[in-house]
Amino acid sequence: MKQRRSIAAALAVTWSIISTASAESDSDVNRLIRGSDKKLSSLASFAEEDIDVFKESPLDDEHDSRRLQSSSCVGNDMMCGCSDVRQSDYRGHFSVTRSGFTCMEWSMADSFPNQGLEDGAFCRNPNGVGQKAWCFVEDGNGVMWDYCDVPNCQVESSGDITPGCFNTARYNDIYADIEEIKNSIDNDFDRSHFLGGIVRLVAHDFMDFDASNKRKPMGPDGCLLFDSSMNVGLGSIWCDSCPLKQLYDSKYSDLSRADFWVAAGNAVIFLTSINNSLDLRNTFYWGRTTLDSCPGSDSRLPTTAGCQDVEGVFLERMGLTWKDAVALLGAHTLGRGQKQFSGHHGTWVPNDKDAQVFDKKYYEELFRRAWTPRGVGTEDQDWATGSSQDKMMLNTDMCLIFDIDNDKSCCSRTSMFKPNGQNRCEINEDRECMMYSADNSRIEATKAVKRYLGGSGPNSNNVPFYNAFTIAWFKATTNGMETLRPLQDTC
Structure with missing residues (x-):
């Protein structure tokens, strides 16, 4: 039963671990074939439970769809199965x-x-849970499972790197190149702007996806309207003299711009995560087509007005859940707002140094500080703490916890005081912001924020946030992309 636990744990994390788990099950099947009746009976239960666990993985449907679309073999799925998707495409007899x-x-x-x-x-091999096609059988002593001798289809030949080929080596090179640029920036302000700007670039690219618009769904297509007020500031990340675009033009221009942006975002998240523990390569798929023109894409992006925009963009048009939306907003922990770009100024975390670390501090700050509105009645209205550090939150951040749609004249924590005895709210000190009632659908957002805190007290547990972000980022960066391929050593 030790193996059962290891498989269950593996399937709950990412595809790379799932691959390892499947390899372990392959060894078990070999024992099944040559082992005793007792082993067969024991393994029968083990195999069925593994499949039940696999079904629960939140990335199953997305991974399965991508893997079937991305097979590199040539053949007839009625006669053979593709080895690179573990014959999960086989539909023969x-x-x-x-x-x-x-x-x-x-x-x-x-x-x-x-x-x-x-x-x-x-x-069959549902969701690629085994190493190849298999099925359940009965030998008189109970139900077991066994592999089938389904032939592998012919694989397309390819060199190590072909034009447009996005293999593991090139993906690793992007990580290294982004790190080199990051290390060349000699101050926290500019470095946090560079790192946060790349993630924001990717987000603004995928947030214009509209599943209901079959003619122009948009999504992660490498196209932004840089002169739009919704994208102000991103022109300092992607421009002819910008390090990121210079890197692309000089070394990766054979890749689609859309793929490069997502890979660059993945690199930033890896490099800034605690102990480089959030590596998204196992959920990276490539083959996006870059659009040169995307009129109207800026009108699909969320404003900072409140949770109506979060619901409209993330839940309704992108098809995500509140858990996904809250996880993606956690990326605000990187970078900063600058007044000359967005009208909002400050970091979502204590300072520019912290704004270079991808962790759960964003969620901690939402609960920890006494946030009061500033600029009420203007389009740039946001929230501040009144401290010397230029920390801020947007309405779209605060509304994850507080019901501020109809009344922003409140303070998030009225029981906090400065050393001199003055209430930290400064204004609205007698009006604490209301939280959502249990019957409000947005309570799911609040539950997600609390979950991503990692525990009820001070802690360094980023796992709930990292796991949720992995799922949400995968969905968002593959939305609307019909034919994508997984990252492999060769193309």
Whole structure:
């Protein structure tokens, strides 16, 4: 049962770990074939539980869709299966395992849609959970599972690097190049602007996705209207004299700009995460097409007015959940707002040094400070603490916890005082901002913020935030992209 726990834990994290788990199950199947009846019986339960656990992974549907679309082999899925997707594309009529057992009917077709399980008692590999096509069988002593001798389809030949090829080596090079630029910037202000700006560039690219607009869904297509007020400031990240664009033009121009932006964002998140522990390479897919023109894309971006925009963009048009939206907003921990660009000035965390660390501090700051509105009645209205440090929150941040749609004349914490005894709210010290009631749909946002705090007291647990961000970022950066390929050593 030790193996069962290791598989379950692995499947709950990322695809790279899932791959390792599948390799372990391959070893178990070898033992199944040559082992005793006791091992067969024990493994039968183990295999079924593994599949139930796999079904619970929140990235299953997205990964499965991407892997089937991205196969590099040439063949007929009725005759053979592609090895690079572990024959999960196979839809043929092999019904006998390599040990001579006849496949049983699949009973999980509803739980694994579009996996060919509804076709009948044939060899399949739902969601690529095994190393190749397999099925459940019965030998008189109980239910077990066994692999099938489905042939592999022919694989397209490719060199190490071909024009437009986004292999592991080039992905690693982007990480190294972004780190070199980061280290060449000699002050915290500019460095936090560079790092946060790259992530914001990617976010503004994917936030214009509209699933309901079949003709122009947009999304992560490498296209922004840089002269729009919604994208002011990003021109200092992507311009002819900007280090990021110079890097792309000199070394990666054969890749699509859309792919490069996402990879650069991944690099920033990795380099700034605690102990480089958030590596998104295992959920990176490439093959996005860059658009040169995207009129109207800026009108789809959220303003800073409040949670109506968060709901409209993230939940309604992008198809995400409150957990996803709150996780993506956690990226505000990087970088800063600058008045000449957005009308908002300050960092979401204590200072520019902290604004170079991708962690859960954004959520801590929401709860920790006594936030009061500034610039009420103007389009640049935001929230500040009145301290000497230029910290800030936007309405779209505060509304994750507080019901401020109809009344912003409040303070988030009226019980906090300065050393001189003055209330930290300074104004509205007798009007504490209301939190959402249990029957308000936005309470899910508040629950997510609390979850990403990592615990009820001071702690360094970033795992809940990192796990949620991985899922949300994966969804957002692949939204609307019909044909993407996973990162591999060769293309």
